[in-house]
C-alpha cells in the first residue's frame with residue numbers, strides 16, 4: 001500500500017486493487033471527518049462483474065450499524081422494485097458515493113444529513129475504483145446527490161430521471177429517485193404511484209441490458 005502523511009483516499013488504494021483488497025483498505029479510511037460520525041465504513045457489495053451498478057448517496061442508520069449497503073427500509077423497497085422489474089439483485093452491485101453515515105441527533109434518533117461537496121469529493125476515489133473493477137454495463141444513480149456527483153451539478157433528477165445519459169462511466173447511465181424519497185411520500189397513494197415510476201425506470205434499464 002502506498003504511504004503518505006495525508007490520509008487521502010488515493011493513498012489508501014492498493015497498488016494492485018481488487019474488490020476485497022479495496023474494501024479492506026476502506027475500513028480504516030479517515031480521509032474526511034465522517035469517519036468520526038459513522039460506526040464503520042459501508043463499502044459497496046454485490047457481484048464482482050455485475051452488469052448493473054446502483055449508486056446511492058450514503059449508508060443510512062441501519063446500514064451504518066449493519067455495515068452493509070441498502071439493508072434498511074429503502075433497501076427493502078429497492079429489493080422489491082428490482083424483483084418487479086425482473087432484475088436479480090444477486091447480479092447487481094450496490095454502493096454509495098459516500099461510505100460513512102452522516103447524521104445529526106434529534107432526540108434519541110440519528111437523522112440523515114446530506115454530505116457536503118468536500119466529503120463527496122474526498123470519498124469519490126473509492127467509487128471510481130469500484131466502477132473500474134466491476135466494469136458494469138449500466139450505472140443507475142439513485143437520487144440527486146449521486147446523480148449530481150456522477151453526472152454534474154446541473155443534473156436535475158426531477159426533469160431527467162429515466163433517460164439515458166451519455167457518460168464515460170459506463171455504456172448505459174441513468175438516474176432515478178432514491179428509494180428513501182418514495183418512503184417519505186405523504187400518503188399510500190403517492191407512495192404507490194412513485195414506486196410504479198421507480199419500477200418503470202428499472203424496467204428501462206433491464207430492457208436495455210437485455211437488448
Ligand code: SF4
Pocket residue numbers: 009026029030031032033034035041098099100119122123
Ligand atoms: S466518508 Fe469516505 S472519504 Fe470520508 S472517511 Fe468515510 S470512506 Fe473515507
